[in-house]
Amino acid sequence: MEKKNFRIKDIAHASGVSVGTVDRVLHNRGKVSAVALKKVMEVLSKNEYKPNLIARLLGSNRSYRIAILLPDPDQDPYWGIARLGMFQAENEWQHYNIKLVTFPFEMLHKHSFEKAAAKVLESRPDGVLIAPIFYHETLPFFEACHQKKIPFVLFNTNIKESKALCFIGQDLYQSGRVAAELICMGQSLPAKFGVLHVDEDLEDSVHFLEKEKGFKEYINETFESKADVVSLNRTSSSDFSFKKKLANLVSDPHLKGVFVSSSHGTTTAATLLKNHRKNNVRLVGYDLLKENTEYMKDGIIDFLIHQKPQQQAFLGISCLANYLVFKKEAVHMNLFPLEIVTRQNLDSYVKLSEQKENGQNVTYKPVII
C-alpha cells in the first residue's frame, strides 16, 4: 500500500543510465545522447515521477535575494503595514534561504524612484517586488528586468503590458462600487455624495480615479443620475480652496455620504468631519489603520474597505519565493476580495491581526486562507 515514492535513482535503474543523466534529462541541462534521452523519457512516461522538493532544496544549497521596490514606509502608514507583511514572509521563508533587500523611494518623487530602481538592478537580485506607481518611469525598469531575466511581481498598481510574474492587488473600480453600495443602502433622493482625495498625486495615479469612477457609476445607476456627486481633491494640508469646498459640502442638507479614496486620507477626513457628523451622513474609507478603527468605534467612520496591505505584501513575497524555490508559476492576477468592515465585525478583524503580530500565527510553512 504505502508505495514508496519513485525516485531519481529508480528512474536511473529502470532506464539503465546513471542518476546524473536522469538529472540532466529532467532539467534539460543538455549533454544527453538521443538514445539515453529516449530511454529515460520512456520510463518517465510510464511512471509518474514527483520530485521531492524538500530534498531538492537541501541538495542545491542555494539562496535567493528579493529586492523590494516600494514607497518609503515612513511617508504613509499603508506602506508601513505592507512592510510588516513582507518581513513576516521573510521569516516564514527563512528556511528556504530567501533574503529581502529593501529599496524605498519617495512616493511623490519620480526621480527618487528612478534612483532606487537603478540600485535594484545594480544589486542583481533574483526577484523583485515592485509598486509601479509611476507608469512611464517604470517601463524601462521592466525592460531591464526582462533582459536580465529577473522575475518581478507587481504590487498594488497593475501594468498589464509589463509581463510580470503576477499582479497582486484589488479591483479598484469595483472597490469604488462597493463603497457606493454601502453609502447608498437604505438612502433615498434627494441625495448628495462626496468623494475625497487627500494628498494624492492624481495626475500620475489611475489608482484613485478608478475608485472614483466605480463609485460614481454605481450611484448613477442606483439613483438614475438624479443624485449629486462632487469630487474634492486636497493637494496639501494647507489647501485653502479645499477647506472651503469641504465646508460647503458638509453644510449641504442633502449630503448622505462621503467616500475617501485612501487609507491615510480616511483618517484625515474623519478628523476633519468629526464635528460635522449628522445622523444619516455615512463615511466610507479604507483600511484598518489604528486611527481608522478608533474613528469607527467612535461612530465617525461607518465602513472601511480592507485592502489588506500586509497580506498582499506577504503573498507578493510568497509568489516570488515559490517561483524561485519551487519553480512554481503564480496566478497572474491575484485580486484580493473587497472586504467590508463594520462596527460589528471590526473586532473579528482586529483580533486576528493582533494574533498575527504577536507572531503566534507564524507558521514555518505558511498557509493560504
Place this chain on the structure above:
Amino acid sequence: MEKKNFRIKDIAHASGVSVGTVDRVLHNRGKVSAVALKKVMEVLSKNEYKPNLIARLLGSNRSYRIAILLPDPDQDPYWGIARLGMFQAENEWQHYNIKLVTFPFEMLHKHSFEKAAAKVLESRPDGVLIAPIFYHETLPFFEACHQKKIPFVLFNTNIKESKALCFIGQDLYQSGRVAAELICMGQSLPAKFGVLHVDEDLEDSVHFLEKEKGFKEYINETFESKADVVSLNRTSSSDFSFKKKLANLVSDPHLKGVFVSSSHGTTTAATLLKNHRKNNVRLVGYDLLKENTEYMKDGIIDFLIHQKPQQQAFLGISCLANYLVFKKEAVHMNLFPLEIVTRQNLDSYVKLSEQKENGQNVTYKPVII
C-alpha cells in the same frame, strides 16, 4: 556577512562531543552524561542555533496520518466545501508526508458519530481534525486522545475544556450581531424581524442559538427593544406549522428583514421567500454556496456572511501538520473574520475561489493571508 548557519556539526565541534550527543541533548533523548550535557549547553547558550527544518524533515523520513472526523459531506454542502479545503491542504503538504484519512458520520445521529470516533481511535492516527457537534458524546473521545497523546484540532464548534491543540471557527454570537447590523442599517420603527433555523438540531447545537442571541441583542440595543423579533424553526421539509408561521411573518407589513442561521438554510429560505420579496425586507444568510450567490445576484439575498469553510478546513489541517512536522504550537483560538458579502463585492470573492479551484493558486508552500 553571509554568515553560514550554525549547524549541529558546529555545536559538536565547539563542545568537543559528537553530533550524536548533540542530537541527544537537543531532543533530550536521554543517555547523556552530566559533563557532556554541560559542555553542549554552554555552547548552545553562546551561539544561537536554528535547526534546519528542511534537513530535519529529509533526515527523519517519517510520515503522518491525520484522521478527519467530520459530518458526511453528502448531507450538507457546507461540509462538502470544508472537505475541499482539507484535500487542498493535503495536496499542499504532500511533500511533508502528511496523509488524510476520513471518517464521516451522520450529522443528526449521535450513534453514527460514536462509531466513527471509535474507528478513528482504532486507526491510531497521528492527529485528528474533529467537529464536535455532539457535546456529550465527544468528551470521552477527547479523553482517549489525551491518553494516547493524539493531538486534535476542533473545528466549527468550540469545547473549551477539551484542551485541544486549537479551535478554528468564528465568533457565533458576534456573527449574529453582524447579521443584525446589516439588517438594521437605515431601517426605522415600527419594525419586525425574523430568525429562521432550517432543519437544524437545535437541541444539541449551541451553534445556531448563539447566532440568534447575538442577532436579537443587537436589534434590541438598536431599537431599544421596540422592534419585534420572531424566531422560526423548521424541523423538516414537511413541517406544516412552520409553513404557516412563515406565511404569517412574510405578510406582516412591518417585516424589515429575515436572518437565516445556516448556509443550506439560506438557500431554502431564499427559495421559499423568492415570491414574497418586498423592497425593504432584507435577507441575510450564510456562505457562498452556488445557489446562494445566484439568489444574491437575483436580488433575493442581500447579505451573506462568509464562514469560509474551505479556508477553515485548510487551516485546520495546516495547524496539525505544522504541529506534527515542525513541532509548532498553533494559536489556540483561531477565529476567522466575519466577512460580509454583498452584490458589489461578491465577484471579488467568487473569482478568487474559482482560481483556487483551478488549482492555479496551489502553492508548494502554503501561505497565510
Place this chain on the structure above:
DNA sequence: GTGAAAGCGCTAACAA
C-alpha cells in the same frame, strides 16, 4: 553513554 557511519533524495562538480 558515546561516536561513527549510513542513510533521506537530490544537486553539482569532476573524472572518465
Place this chain on the structure above:
DNA sequence: TTGTTAGCGCTTTCAC
C-alpha cells in the same frame, strides 16, 4: 556524453 561521488544538515542505528 556519461557515471561516480561528495556533499546539503539532520536522524537513527549500531557497535563499542
